[in-house]
Structure formats: C-alpha cells, structure tokens
Amino acid sequence: MFESLILILDATLRVSTPLIFAALAGLYAERSGIVDIGLEGKMLGSAFAAAAAATFFGSAWIGLFFGIMASVFLALLHGFACITHRGDHIVSGVAINTIVAGLTVTLGLYWFDQGGQTPSLVGAERFGPITFPFADALADVPVIGLLYSELLSGHSVLVYLAFVLVPVSAWIIYQTRFGLRLRAVGENPHAVDTAGINVAAIRYRAMIICGILCGIAGAYLSTAHNAGFLKDMSAGKGYIALAALIFGKWRPMSVLLACLLFGFLDAVAVRMQGVEVAGIGQVPVQAIEVLPYVLTVLLLAGFIGKAVGPKAVGRPYVKERS
C-alpha cells in the first residue's frame, strides 16, 4: 500500500512537471494582461525543436536551447499580434496552436522521414535521472528508503527546476519592481502608462518569460519524459495547465498545488485502469480523467470558491491620443 502510494506520487512529480512550467508561463502572460491559450502550441513546438536539435547535435542541453528559442519565437508572435496589432488573444492562440500542430509533423517528415516523428533519443540526447547521494545505499531502509530513493531521487534535472521556479516566480511577481509593474499592467494599464512606464514593453517581457517557460515544458516532454517527438505529443497538457492556472487563481504557490493535484489525478487514472475497488467496482478511468476540467468549470462558475483573473486580461491597450 505504502509502496504503491509512493509510486503514484513519483509518477505525479513526473507528469506535473510540464504542467508546472506551462502554468507558470501562463501566469506571467495573464498577469500582464495577455490571455494565452497558445501554451499548448508553444509546448508542442518546443518539444519538436528540442528533440530535433538533440538529434542533430547529440546533446539534450542544446535541444533545450532550441526548444526555448522556438517557444520564445511563438510567444513573440503572439505578442506581435496581441500587443502591437491589438488582435484577439484567443484567435491568435488558436492560430499558433493550429500552425504548430501542422508544422511540426510537416518538418518532422521532411527532416527525419519517420512519419513525422523524430528518431529515438539515446544517451546524452536525453535528460537522464539524477541520483541523489546515498540513494542506492538507502534504498533498502524501510520508509525512508522509498521516500528518499524512489520519490525524491532519480528525476531529471528539469523536474527539480520546476519546483525551484515556483518560489522564484512568487518572489519575482510579489517582491520585485518588475513583478509590481507586471501585475499593474494586467490590472490597470492606463495607470501604469500614466506613471511613465511602457505598457507594451512590460507585456513583451512577460511574453518572453512565458516563451522560455513553455520551451522548458516542451523540451521536458520530448527529451526527458519521452525519448523523442511524437505527433501531437502535448495532448492537451497546455489546456490542463491553463485550467491549473485558473484553479490556482493566478497565484504561483496555489498554481503549483493545482498542477500537483491534476498530475496526481492523471497518475491515479493510469494506475486505476481496470482495477477493482472494493464496494464500488471498477472506477471508469474517464471519470478521473475529466476531473481537472470539471473542477475548473465548477470553480469558474463560483460553485467552489471564486476565481477572478487579472482585470485587464484579454483587452488590448490603446494609448489615448488627444
């Protein structure tokens, strides 16, 4: 029982990681007033770029770099449409998701000729697990062994990075000058503009951070969690991250908890497949799968708490000229 719990939590960490990166990415974007349903597309684009670059250069780190570059490019495209040209944020996000879904497979087939996939990554082309000191020695100690060696140790560096970035983001958003401006731009851009701060510049910076974080999320998918790029491998994770962002009420620590909850549900769903539960019988996997979406809908409708986003989110800022 304890062991299977540890295994579920272990899986939770691994499936939550891309959600954490992507949800934090969305957090920076939305706090600055940009709605980003293109998290999905940026992740997918980065997953492809990272896997392709890792194959070419034989290094997961170079893959990560290219993944981030691809994602930042898409984020800036979103910024160009939404900030510079006052386009509709949702439409732009849909456009990016659609372009990437088609483009990755098209380029994948052209470069690798494997039906749109990238070749399987091996060795240094992937982010391998990091084993903590003494993890092997402690593995057989009861309780602590499982906790330390199985749950905490043995993840890729990106998993740990995700958990570090949450308090860092909280600090940036609540304690720094940039964070204050970021939040102000998302709540009341006119006031920020009056104070002599460039609204567009703050929003563009937010989009770059959003791009970097989505880039890490995508690279994690193809070069750490899996060994290569598969068609549509982001499989709705960008949307779940968006749900986690709302469920966490646009606050870093709460968003982390939401990601862990959704990741946990995912891990449980995988393990519950075909398992008989005493008294209930077989729990349909689909019922667990839909929980993140149902919970988010209920929260948005104010049935369980209330989620109120940044006030100016989704609205283009037009400088008044007299």
Add this chain to the structure above:
Amino acid sequence: MNQPKIPVWVNIALIPFINIMLALFVSALLILAIGQNPIEAAGYLLYGAFGYQEGVGYTLYYATNLIFTGLAVSIAFKAGIFNIGGEGQAYIGGLGVGLACLAFDSSLPLFAIVPIAILGGAAFGAAWAFIPAYLNAKRGSHVVITTIMFNFISFSLMVYIMDHWLEKEGAMSLRSRDFEESAWLPSMQDILATFGIQIDSSPLNASFIWALICCVLVWGLIWHTRWGYQLRTLGTSTSAAVYAGINNGKVTIWVMLISGALAGFVGLNEIMGFNHSLLLNFTAGYGFAGIAVSLMGRNHPVGIVLAALLFGALYQGGSELAFELPSITPDIVVAIQGLVILFSGALEHMFKDRIESFFLRRSAA
C-alpha cells in the same frame, strides 16, 4: 452629408483577399522550405480538389462539415461570444444523430428518421453548448475557458459511452454496429441518378443540401428578424444592448443553443451520411477549423460557404498532394489553416487600418 467613406468592397473583398494572399504566400515559403516547388504543389492541390468528379465530391463533403462549424462559430461571433467548443458540440451532436439512427433504423423509413436525426443532432449539440452558456449568463463564467473544458469532457464522455453501451463486439476499433440502410442519408450520386444524371461515387451526401439550407436560415435569422437584431446589438455593444432593454443573458443562451445545434449537424454528414455507424474522433478538428472558416468568411453565410469550399479544397487537395509528393504530409494543410487564422484573424488590423485610412484620405480629397 459628405463624410469620407470607405467603399464597401474594401472591407468585404480587398482586406480578406490580402489576408488570404499573405497566408498563402507564407504557405508557399513553407513548401519551398521543405524542398518542393510551390507552384507544382498548388497544381496537384487544385487538381486533387477540382480536377475530377470524385475529387470535387470529396471537396464538397469536407466543405459540408466546415459550413456547419463555420456557421456555428460565426453566429456566436455576431453576438460577441467566442464559442471555441464547436469540436465538443459536434462530437456530442453526432452522438445524438447516431442514437437516433440506432434507435429507429429497423422500425422507420428514411424520410421519418431524417427529421428525428436532425432534431437529435441539434438537441445534443445545443445541450452541450447550453451548460457553458448558462454558466456564463447566470454565474459569469468565461465562455472560452468553459467551452474548452467541455471539449475535453466530451472526448472522455464519448469514450465512456462507446465503451460501455454502444461497442460492437469483435470490431477492430471502438464503434457501434452499422446502421441499417434505412438510416443512411442518400449519397449525391444516388440523388442525382434519380434525375438521370450520372456522377462518380464520393462521400458527398444529402447533408450538403441541409448545410446550404442552414446558411439561408442563419442569414434570415441574423439579418431579418427582431431577434437577430438583438443578437447583433449585443455583439456590437453590450452596454447599448442593456440600454435598449435587451436581456443579454437570454440572448447569450439562445445564441449558444443555436451555435451548438449547428455544430451538432456535423454528425449528419459524418455519422449518417458517410460512416453509417457511431465511432470515435469523427469530428477530426472540424470544430476548430470552423473558427478559421468563420474568420475568413467575415461571419457572413456567403463568405462561410466560400471559405468552407477553400478549406474543403485544401483538405482534399492536401491528400492528393501527399499522394503525389510523399515528402509532404496532409498535416501541412493544418499549418496552412493556422496561417489563415493568424493573418485573417489575429493580425487582421495589421493592414486593415492602413488600407482604411488610405481610402478615407482618398475619399476626403
């Protein structure tokens, strides 16, 4: 009144044309980048879509789905609502069509099943749109986020329903039993054959005619009823609608119900017209493609038919292209579709403002 005016054709023809050309230009660069000749590729594409009878049939068959989802997105757009849930509404609507066929295919003749299936698709699609609409009108939920969530809920729900209640034993994939032939929508070649016209067989079926009827109905509804006026008022200015005494919540719910019903008709074409059994993932992105169709068609039924034809041609031509040039996948069409959404949707102001001010200056001079 000698106010400077922008000629009508600028907004309904010139700007959409420039945006499409930009999207196609970037697509051509993409084709060039993967080592193919864009002109040669366009040749295969056009031949595949319009060069022979079966190709034309396929083009119109894809266009049928896109007209339904395009109308669904556009009627919501007209009211200022972004219904991104067409995919889920089409999926659940298809369930309604499929259940109607499964229930009555051995007891009723075709002419009795068709209205039941139309009502089934409309009712199920509308029901799936109702919850997000109700939550928006009464509890202030964001329609976009809620409808995205409902898309995912519909995917899991369909797997559950198919798996537990409708699965046909021993089938290779998860699908219901085949309908009896009395529940098959007549194919276009059969319809035309009764008039003595012979055409090659294709999946094109009677639902195409229903799609065109829907265009006329939507056009009449939006521009020629009091209710359509309320809808357009809401879409133009929420506060003006409130001052005019329009019940915004009520209009929102009705618009979403109609939008969901229209999306639900995809099932008529896919389930009743072509597959003749209920199966998974038959919506295949048509709900999202409806956004592109609606943006390109400027939310007008005539524009939507034209845009649906273009995308239908891209879908069909894309398969031909992939067949002729094995280094190109049909997925390239998805990328082109995304570029169209980008240029005619997200970046619509990029040239619009400049072109408009050009014509304003010219008419002022």
